[in-house]
């Protein structure tokens with residue numbers, strides 16, 4: 001993505017000088033013994049020949065509120081909004097047109113007949129995005145059809161909704177004009193109320209009406225302290241940090257196994273009620289995993305200081321690790337590592353940490369003590385012993401230290417053979433596992 005295509009792109013305010021200096025990347029000074037070389041990289045930019053850009057990092061949070069209104073009040077609006085969305089999509093698809101202005105000119109008169117103008121514009125914008133989405137799929141030679149939906153969610157913006165949290169009131173635009181709706185915000189979400197309020201999405205699920213409100217906050221330059229923590233994600237433990245901490249394990253595995261047993265039994269039964277039961281169980285299992293991912297990422301972030309860089313392996317690396325047994329690969333695939341990563345990222349960002357990805361190669365085969373790489377270094381799934389220097393360690397912990405070192409190598413910190421001089425002690429200081437039920 002080019003910088004000016006980034007959603008948080010801001011038009012630069014260029015000073016009236018020919019040459020300006022922007023700080024691009026700060027090279028962290030190692031907090032634990034490394035030598036600081038230069039505190040930041042200076043780049044001289046001549047604005048006569050270059051574009052200067054900067055990107056604001058933005059945190060966003062979505063809060064979901066259940067609206068206590070009978071569905072009949074909002075349903076007619078949802079129906080015509082859906083009609084408008086489908087209509088614009090049809091026109092865009094037939095004309096192969098994904099240009100917002102052109103689609104507006106082609107459809108506004110039609111959709112305006114049954115929708116208030118702000119909602120007609122909003123439906124067109126939503127449809128334009130959908131058309132752009134399918135166009136991108138076609139470009140990648142993937143399957144694509146004209147986007148059509150039975151029930152669209154309504155996107156509200158500043159001109160079509162308003163909310164007053166101090167008096168618990170919400171105003172929404174409908175086909176019958178503006179309606180006032182009482183709202184109550186769950187206690188946990190109140191921390192976001194002083195953020196900038198953005199768009200909102202109204203939708204109906206199981207005859208109940210919900211509103212997702214998006215809040216955002218700009219974060220300025222991260223103040224990095226130079227500390228780096230590597231995290232290895234795996235099968236035996238969901239996460240192990242280079243700070244000797246282990247997350248997830250025994251109990252979580254047990255529960256997963258129990259679900260698997262039930263699932264297998266139901267699958268082999270195959271009756272109609274078994275299928276229904278299976279669906280229920282899968283949903284329950286998903287909730288269990290989501291919860292575990294939330295609990296573990298929260299624990300991890302709680303143990304790391306703000307200003308730290310968290311180094312992770314690239315996800316494709318662990319999925320394609322051919323050295324795992326077939327059964328283990330299956331287990332790994334089942335755990336939602338993508339979700340884990342998302343949770344970790346948003347929690348880290350809001351606490352002033354940065355997530356960086358490193359190459360996953362050799363992290364499990366390399367000795368974090370001397371750097372010697374050999375397949376036979378890893379004696380079992382959980383035990384690592386170096387053939388060269390005899391250094392031995394829990395295999396996942398060894399991997400997390402390698403991930404940390406890989407990041408340091410990538411930002412050009414010298415890879416000394418004495419990595420472990422920086423991480424003192426081999427014993428495990430704290431284990432946080434079995435936290436599935438907290």
Ligand SMILES: [Zn+2]
Nearest residue numbers: 367370386389
């Ligand atoms: Zn070694």
